[in-house]
Amino acid sequence: MARIVVLGIFVADATYRAQRLPRMGETVLGDAFSLGPGGKGSNQAVAAARAGGDVAMLTRLGRDPFADMALDVWAQAGVAFAGTRHDIPTGSAFIFVDSASGDNAIIVAPGVAATIEPSDLDGWADEIAKAAVFVTQLEQPQRAAQRGLEIARNAGVRTILNPAPGADLPDAMLALADIVTPNETEAEALTGIAVTGIDSAERAARRLIERGAGAVIVTLGANGALCHADGTTTHIVALSAGPVVETTGAGDAFNGGLATALSEGLPLDRAVRFANATAALSVTQAGAAASMPPRARIDALLA
Numbered sequence: 001m002a003r004i005v006v007l008g009i010f011v012a013d014a015t016y017r018a019q020r021l022p023r024m025g026e027t028v029l030g031d032a033f034s035l036g037p038g039g040k041g042s043n044q045a046v047a048a049a050r051a052g053g054d055v056a057m058l059t060r061l062g063r064d065p066f067a068d069m070a071l072d073v074w075a076q077a078g079v080a081f082a083g084t085r086h087d088i089p090t091g092s093a094f095i096f097v098d099s100a101s102g103d104n105a106i107i108v109a110p111g112v113a114a115t116i117e118p119s120d121l122d123g124w125a126d127e128i129a130k131a132a133v134f135v136t137q138l139e140q141p142q143r144a145a146q147r148g149l150e151i152a153r154n155a156g157v158r159t160i161l162n163p164a165p166g167a168d169l170p171d172a173m174l175a176l177a178d179i180v181t182p183n184e185t186e187a188e189a190l191t192g193i194a195v196t197g198i199d200s201a202e203r204a205a206r207r208l209i210e211r212g213a214g215a216v217i218v219t220l221g222a223n224g225a226l227c228h229a230d231g232t233t234t235h236i237v238a239l240s241a242g243p244v245v246e247t248t249g250a251g252d253a254f255n256g257g258l259a260t261a262l263s264e265g266l267p268l269d270r271a272v273r274f275a276n277a278t279a280a281l282s283v284t285q286a287g288a289a290a291s292m293p294p295r296a297r298i299d300a301l302l303a
């Protein structure tokens, strides 16, 4: 049984680059194509395992080549798959990138992951109850995330809710989270407070605590993170681990690192520093899952 259980989704990201995006009905020749693993839950599970955590992934997968990709990525990272397989396509995202401007247009089809039900979580309750830390996001149906949080809470398992993609949530759901980890956009979606820096992040964090969250960590991109817990606010400045190459997946690296540190019994302030280091290293590499740093590099950055 794993110390960290991640409920989330996997999608295969198919990225096409062209000098400009096609208009409706038009075909353009592209300059590049790549296919790789994505999905916030999957990225967070990979990040936590690469950071040294003992991780199980709960999700629904299909029985197709994209599911094989998920299983390969998890096997390489040391993530155990503890979910189920179904005759429904695995999720995928088609990402069109305008090479000139960097702008993109995306269609995400969560596929089988959109069919995750609260009853799936009941089936996975033993796995959740034996963990130290439960992590989820909002890419699978919200009622399934809520059921996972309830099961974890009832079993005394530490709960991390990464409220991404951004949406407002019922107070009852926030109250099931020991730690809520929005980025600035997500903090605004939750509170209506425009989060543009440390002061507004602190106001948003206080609002979320009033609504029931146990502790709040607002990630602030290149400004690091703001942690509000037990009535105390701490700003953790971002670390520099080299030139920034790609920030996709930085939030996932942060959440994965946080889960690993907490599963090892670190107090919250030190766990946030570990998460901050994990994310700082991830932005120096291309890709999302591919950019998650190994433990030795995190320890070296923190030393």
Ligand code: ADP
Binding pocket: 183, 184, 218, 219, 220, 221, 222, 223, 224, 225, 238, 239, 240, 244, 247, 248, 249, 250, 251, 252, 254, 275, 276, 277, 279, 280, 283
């Ligand atoms: P998201 O990827 O969800 O938008 P953020 O942009 O807030 O999340 O980034 C998450 C974390 O990644 C930050 O709290 C910080 O630790 C780290 N990070 C992001 N950008 C940088 C950067 N340019 N340099 C160092 N660390 C960064």
